[in-house]
Amino acid sequence: MGFGWNFDNSYARLSDTLYASVGLHPVSDPKIVIFNEMLAKELGLSSDELQSEEGVQILAGNKAPEGSFPMAQAYAGHQFGYFTMLGDGRALLYGEQMTPENERFDIQLKGAGRTPFSRGGDGRAALGPMLREYIISEAMHGLGIPTTRSLAVVSTGEKIIRETDLPGAILTRVASSHIRVGTFQYVANWGSFEDLQSLASYTIIRHYTDIPNSDNQYLYLLQEVIKKQAELIAKWQLVGFIHGVMNTDNMAISGESIDFGPCAFMDTYHPETVFSSIDTKGRYAYGNQPKMGLWNLARFAESLVPLLDDDEDKAIEIAQGQISQYMGQFEKYWLDGMRAKLGLFDQEDQDKELADELLDLMEKNQADYTNTFSALTIGQHEKSPLQGKDGFEEWLQKWELRRSRQTQSIEESTELMKNSNPSVIPRNHRVEEALDAAVNGDLSVLERLLAALADPYDYSSEYEEYCIVPETQKRPYRTFCGT
Template structure:
């Protein structure tokens, strides 16, 4: 056992007190030679952990699954999911929830090990993870946090000293993930499909208590739960779209009830603006393309609403009507968030009816000229309009004139608009070629300096400095970028 007073572990296990059908108690499988590769000192401190103590031999053993910290109650969660539209019975096949860390501020965070060995839900898999995908999740999740997008976060990555077999032999690793919870749309689908109505009610009440306590006294708290989840997801997906983030695998088991981004598998950031952009090697039909993400979120939320039908009203027909009415609100909510975000990206403070036409006109020109999404807005912010080919075109000149006229019609000063744009347009994102460069150095050569430098830059994405200019350059390769799920 580790000494919780040294490291700061302060576990509770509320999920373990739910019906046993919701999970399987399981310990991680020990590894032969764990080694700490990277530790998130800032995150550790924020949840009440001692970063120095976490680097000790005993603490690294905890992060590798070789030791169970005092107070933890390890388990693998059961859930279901529509995977590319097909419904499956799933669960944590390569993840173990150690328990819930209670921070000094009284906040509750799931502490999950990703890649710690087989569980009852592994479905023939080895339950392990490779170093590359775990470092990738660390980089992207921390970048998303810095971009002010709700996300699970990465506390640490340890290597196991063991190889795992995928297409080739790869170094094994375990990531420690921190989340508001791991409750998913798929969790509700699982209980709705294979549990009782009473178990569904228990799950919903637990979710409300954990994430939405302000609605506990509502007349129909399950309707309020549906409404609140829709609100959070509408805002989340808008934030994805505004920075050009593509999740890659928006299955219902990868949509959280808390509204956090989760499961950074074949994700990537868009370079040239194109709504049809897909990076995932398994998304051959483009189901989860950049342009489809808002619609797929709505589809997933409809599946969540379906799972709540028995709780919404005793009359099934009325329950369906209630659910449909709430789901119909999603498109409006998402669009409002997206439109407000796009106004901010263009330095617009007030609202005019024609703003959406102005925004879509720019996006149309960007698509036609394959302009880089991030750099177009970054350069508009800096007003150095000689950096991108798009800015020399007649179509852009016409749009630019309309935009300047629009800015002139608002009371706020030009400097205020520029400040708004700087706070709304990241100067740097996790460029795919930069991420690959960092991963190659770390995995192939044991050189973590490239990743550490990248993480330092990504920690301040809204700092528009010449010092970080090299991280805003677009890739020179014309070969289409592809990502893989890492399983």
């Protein structure tokens, strides 16, 4: 069986400082839990063959696919502000699959066993968190937000030891690359100048092909990465996504969202919302994400300093100049997105105020973020979580007046809103319900949830049950880092 593999291992050719080649750690009884046939097709892979007995061996890390070069990538990172060496401690990169469209995607197994970067860990992952990453990454894709994807989750047939024994699993992750801010930090700290230069040049070739080949190309790289992150984080904010662990090793240079450990979507709007059990100080709270993006990008800029100018002072000044652009860019992306959520095509100075007033009303009244926008979209104000609340009528009038001042019709405006306001998001209680059922062998709940999340801007009533807000919970919802 050929499976459709078409590997090109360009990262392996770059510099062996950047990775450690690794052997396989077979598991005893691998079985497919979920498989993404649409994604397999996009990658040029045969779904039937990959789901066969031989295919499962590949997805479990028991047998390397032809042409692959199994490796663990080296990287470092600031975790909650503290710098440390990291690297793939439980992930194995098979290589880069070249698709029929000649696109390049990393194929990585997460949970595939120990590597030279494992430190004290067992290199393994549990079924619940790997399915969670599958759900959220596919939900992000459905929402149109750049993200790594999930091709499959296999159960290993083995238990992993945590606080309790948990069923083990391996996720096949697909990414346009796994180059992180932390990869640059690693090379800037422990690699040579040539390593840094070749990583930066490689990143340009792989992700930023529009950058001109000039003396300034690393400056352009910094500029483009800043822009991509400003755009990405604006998209997170607009759908109420909270990443939960925005460490520098979890910021991908490609501009894709990566590592869906303790992430979750916000129901009730509040800027201080935190779900992660380990984020005790709220460093990565919803409202802090833009600022944390800036902090991470400053670390990226620091890593690039040797490439920006021979004169260090001048290089730092250049880096600072670029970093200072970020907040303005973020705000612009955010406001453009907010205008679309409110059905506005053109720009007026008071638009930010209009949006902020709505957010204030949501915060004051503990309104559901997603449902506030979807009620506006379908024009059923009686369904709005803000209906009957002080100030909402006045706000509606202001908004309707603003909408009527543009040349586009109300129908066009509504269409724009439908494409900008998801009716379905992966609500925490729904995700938990799907995971519980799946871990107990019933995949139907997960499959239905995934079907709803594939088309989150569909306002038909088919998946209406996913729009229902959970009853107020006694304790706040908590997520835990990837077990």
